[in-house]
Amino acid sequence: MGKLIVIEGTDSSGKQTQTEILYEKLKSQGIKVKKISFPNYDSPASAPVKMYLAGEFGKKANEVNPYPVSTMYAVDRYASFKKDWEDFYLEAGVVITDRYTTSNMVHQASKFTDPHEKVKYLDWLEDLEYDKMEIPKPDLVFFLNMPVDVAQKLMSDRKNKITGDDAKDIHEKDVEYLKMSHQNACDIAKTYKWKEIMCVEKGRLKKIDEISEEIFEAVKEIL
Numbered sequence: 120m121g122k123l124i125v126i127e128g129t130d131s132s133g134k135q136t137q138t139e140i141l142y143e144k145l146k147s148q149g150i151k152v153k154k155i156s157f158p159n160y161d162s163p164a165s166a167p168v169k170m171y172l173a174g175e176f177g178k179k180a181n182e183v184n185p186y187p188v189s190t191m192y193a194v195d196r197y198a199s200f201k202k203d204w205e206d207f208y209l210e211a212g213v214v215i216t217d218r219y220t221t222s223n224m225v226h227q228a229s230k231f232t233d234p235h236e237k238v239k240y241l242d243w244l245e246d247l248e249y250d251k252m253e254i255p256k257p258d259l260v261f262f263l264n265m266p267v268d269v270a271q272k273l274m275s276d277r278k279n280k281i282t283g284d285d286a287k288d289i290h291e292k293d294v295e296y297l298k299m300s301h302q303n304a305c306d307i308a309k310t311y312k313w314k315e316i317m318c319v320e321k322g323r324l325k326k327i328d329e330i331s332e333e334i335f336e337a338v339k340e341i342l
């Protein structure tokens with residue numbers, strides 16, 4: 120059995136950037152490592168997710184039922200596991216992933232205002248993905264805590280990952296939603312004991328290399 124390391128955070132918090140750096144660092148040390156990301160836009164299994172993000176089930180993310188949406192993301196993950204990395208992981212490979220089940224916990228759970236309903240959803244989600252679908256549980260989850268206003272600035276310079284143009288998806292263009300998911304992520308990270316990385320300290324956005332060093336130090340402890 121290998122290790123599964125998750126780089127999590129709200130939209131435009133630097134997950135892809137940090138996943139790539141960590142991957143290169145581990146590879147250069149001769150570690151058997153693979154990087155993946157979710158949604159897996161190259162897979163046909165992500166088709167319903169693309170429909171959701173394009174607003175085909177509802178223009179406001181908050182108004183779309185989180186249970187079916189979470190299932191869509193989970194199926195995409197299941198397909199990726201079975202086709203792309205199950206063998207590698209079972210043969211002691213280290214898998215680094217940009218988003219995972221933890222993104223459902225951050226984004227879809229943020230739609231619940233009633234705390235009891237949120238806990239019920241989170242228990243259902245873990246059962247669905249880890250127990251019923253039998254995809255692996257992470258060994259280490261990083262939460263890149265990037266304040267929403269800073270993330271929005273970073274986002275404005277970046278292209279849509281599905282279409283390649285400037286259009287934002289239903290999460291990205293909804294500031295209220297971004298704030299709710301960020302607050303939810305801060306709470307969830309504590310509850311689930313994720314390793315929180317403060318991307319802004321005393322009002323200063325940390326350099327990409329500073330953040331990657333913090334991540335690397337923590338990764339060394341589990342490898």
Ligand SMILES: Nc1ncnc2c1ncn2[C@@H]1O[C@H](COP(=O)(O)OP(=O)(O)OP(=O)(O)O)[C@@H](O)[C@H]1O
Nearest residue numbers: 129130131132133134135136137273277325326327
């Ligand atoms: N610490 C940082 N300082 C300055 N720019 C950064 C920092 N971290 C990331 N960026 C830039 O911010 C943008 C978003 O980063 P990235 O694509 O890695 O975020 P992401 O979390 O993967 O985004 P998404 O949520 O859309 O998948 C990129 O242009 C990246 O170069």
Ligand SMILES: Cc1cn([C@H]2C[C@H](O)[C@@H](COP(=O)(O)O)O2)c(=O)[nH]c1=O
Nearest residue numbers: 157158192218219222223226227280290
């Ligand atoms: C994997 C996954 C993602 N989400 C959400 C998070 C983002 O708002 C979008 C994906 O956008 P990206 O910029 O292309 O990363 O989907 C989610 O709610 N649940 C998930 O499992």
